[in-house]
Amino acid sequence: MKSWFKQIESSEDGTRFAAAKVLGELTFDHQGLIPVVAQDAENGDILMFAWMNQDALHETIATGRMCYWSRSRKSLWRKGETSGHWQTLHELRTDCDGDVILAKISQEGAACHTLRHSCFYLRLDGDDFVISQK
Amino acid sequence: MKSWFKQIESSEDGTRFAAAKVLGELTFDHQGLIPVVAQDAENGDILMFAWMNQDALHETIATGRMCYWSRSRKSLWRKGETSGHWQTLHELRTDCDGDVILAKISQEGAACHTLRHSCFYLRLDGDDFVISQK
Numbered sequence: 068m069k070s071w072f073k074q075i076e077s078s079e080d081g082t083r084f085a086a087a088k089v090l091g092e093l094t095f096d097h098q099g100l101i102p103v104v105a106q107d108a109e110n111g112d113i114l115m116f117a118w119m120n121q122d123a124l125h126e127t128i129a130t131g132r133m134c135y136w137s138r139s140r141k142s143l144w145r146k147g148e149t150s151g152h153w154q155t156l157h158e159l160r161t162d163c164d165g166d167v168i169l170a171k172i173s174q175e176g177a178a179c180h181t182l183r184h185s186c187f188y189l190r191l192d193g194d195d196f197v198i199s200q201k
Numbered sequence: 202m203k204s205w206f207k208q209i210e211s212s213e214d215g216t217r218f219a220a221a222k223v224l225g226e227l228t229f230d231h232q233g234l235i236p237v238v239a240q241d242a243e244n245g246d247i248l249m250f251a252w253m254n255q256d257a258l259h260e261t262i263a264t265g266r267m268c269y270w271s272r273s274r275k276s277l278w279r280k281g282e283t284s285g286h287w288q289t290l291h292e293l294r295t296d297c298d299g300d301v302i303l304a305k306i307s308q309e310g311a312a313c314h315t316l317r318h319s320c321f322y323l324r325l326d327g328d329d330f331v332i333s334q335k
Binding site: 086 | 246323
């Protein structure tokens with residue numbers, strides 16, 4: 068674990084740290100990416116999982132609209148730019164070792180490219196997976 | 202995207218696929234790992250983010266207790282084995298391209314090694330991050 072996050076872990080609730088410092092201490096992987104979990108700000112559903120590079124993260128924070136890094140297209144992916152399915156950022160968090168982002172968002176339209184509400188529509192049920200949002 | 206997941210994406214709700222087939226089509230990265238989001242089955246809070254290899258995933262499904270792969274220790278990490286903070290699996294999902302696992306769990310004690318309820322206790326608030334579970 069990065070020592071900076073270790074250092075602050077016993078701080079009390081309400082302790083503040085400059086965002087620029089925390090963002091600078093985040094761990095990006097060998098491809099320069101950090102995983103991002105997008106959660107529905109209203110009902111807590113996990114909508115999708117994607118990746119950001121530094122630029123995508125800074126753009127997301129600056130604009131309040133989710134911008135990811137597309138690993139397949141190797142470019143910034145402004146979610147909604149082609150589909151109209153924009154995501155508005157409500158809350159951004161990182162975890163105890165600063166290597167994951169949790170974004171609470173509100174979703175215009177569908178998070179999933181299949182037009183389903185959430186990408187996580189395959190649920191294990193006994194010896195099968197079943198297609199099910201619930 | 203893996204073509205198998207593409208193939209099944211227009212299937213109707215309730216369509217079933219053998220779990221062994223779906224598990225065999227999941228994408229593990231170049232280190233043999235798949236990301237896992239652990240969500241509180243009751244209140245929807247995101248508790249932690251970790252990784253599984255094939256063995257950890259199969260053990261989790263077989264036992265109903267969360268088993269991850271510890272990237273730092275390079276070994277299976279049976280969550281709770283040393284801390285007593287076991288995680289019981291309630292529901293397991295994968296996403297539209299089969300490269301992430303979502304596990305809805307019930308948590309004994311604390312998910313985070315800091316003894317906080319969730320690892321995501323750093324919330325962006327204006328120009329700061331603030332330590333806050335809420």
